[in-house]
Amino acid sequence: MRKLFYLLAGLACCLLLSPRLIAQNPTITGTITDASGNAVGGASIVVQPAGKGTTSDADGKFTLTIPPAPG
Structure with a gap:
């Protein structure tokens, strides 16, 4: 019974967190220099x-945050 509880709890966490992980906007940082x-x-x-x-x-x-791709 305990294994089933942990399995269901893990599945619920994955389902709840997956949209947040997918929807992350990557951030680019850098330094612009000349030749x-x-x-x-x-x-x-x-x-x-x-x-x-x-x-x-x-x-x-x-620093630039990239928006998610449309579609």
């Missing part, structure tokens, strides 16, 4: 075709 290795502040970073974007800070660093 000499100098940071490029104010550079535009855009994800196509979503059109979601951001700009780098004065040190060339950026």
